[in-house]
Amino acid sequence: MSEPVVIVKNVWKFYSYMGQRIAVLKGINMVLYRGDMVCIYGPSGAGKTTLLKILAGLVRPDMGEVVVEGYNLSILDDDALAELRTSIISYIPQDYGLIEDFTVYENVELPLLIMGVSEEERRTIILETLRYIGISEKMNTKVKNLSGGEKQRVAIARALVVTPSILLADEPTANLDWENSKKILELFTRINKDFKTTIVIVSHDARVLEYVKRKYALYDGVLKEQS
Amino acid sequence: MHLEIWVKVVKYSTTRIGFRYTILYVLAILFFLLFFNSEITLFSSLLLSLIMIQASILSDKQSIMQLLRALNIVGIRRKEIIVAFILFTNIRLLIMAIPYVITALINAFSLLLLLYFVLLSNAFIILYFYTIFRGGKE
Helix, strand or coil, X not given: CCCEEEEEEEEEEEEEECCEEEEEEEEEEEEXXXXXXXXXXXXXXXXXXXXXXXXXXXXCCCEEEEEECCEECCCCCHHHHHHHHXXXXXXXXXXXXXXXXXXXXXXXXXXXXXXXXXXXXXHHHHHHHHHHHCCHHHCCCEHHHCCHHHHHHHHHHHHHCCCCCEEEEECCCCCCCHHHHHHHHHHHHHHHHHHCCEEEEEECCHHHHHHCCEEEEEECCEEEEEC | CCHHHHHXXXXXXXXXXXXXXXXXXXXXXXXXXXXXXXXXXXXXXXXXXXXXXXXXXXXXXXXXXXXXXXXXXXXXXXHHHHHHHHHHHHHHHHHHXXXXXXXXXXXXXXXXXXXXXXXXXXXXXHHHHHHHHHHCCC
């Protein structure tokens, strides 16, 4: 087995609801290795998105620790977590998290602007990425004029442009028909194979399981690896 | 700091519908301040300006949330998200200040009133921003 890139140790997350403290994640333990492709599946409300956001450093666990590429996310401040999102971790939310009135190019350019990449270099990287993803012909189209499948590709391109070691995708097939879902999942498989990127897909769709190397089931805040 | 991002944010702000409302409002207020010049007009316009800022922000709420969320996802720092928000909204405040500056130049209005307008409007924006970020999950 290759080296671990993500180690999740006894992670708990609570939310308050009607004055009560409810545990969304109950002592999650998980190890992800370089080049892993994992699916965390379970019904809605099981805590999948919360877990993914914790891995992305967007939400902090109430207990336990998450170590990504040697960085303990639990003790890093907000700025350091933001920096990790520009270099190591890329997160694709369920609704893509794109700016609808920006073009495909402008959306994909955002992380590179933050990294301070020069204009010429940005252009090369973006064109290369868009070609790889298969959406280069829509480069100057506004995101609001794209289909769901194309938006998902743009979100993947934006995530991939910084060559992250971990790619986290929240329900990437939820808003797509099965034909488009298959194309997106095949794209994830290709990224995983070509770049050795560790990919975590959260889904409630059991068909996603055919495309991954390992699977975890998350029910009622409890995570179990499935064979 | 990311100058190119700030330029994009300002440009984005000026292409939203709320900015068009602001321009229309500015033209109307300029007309009133110039042709119906009195203290009542001035104070009413200051009050209306505050409401206008709110209306302008609310009409672009979805765009603002989309922008800030995208910036957060791609890893911009929290304080830079604050800068982006302030830039987005304050560009409208600057436009709104134009009729007052013109009127002040022509009619020699008290600069204290201008100061009052700027401070009050900024206080409002900061309060609004604080509410958004306090409620934000991502």
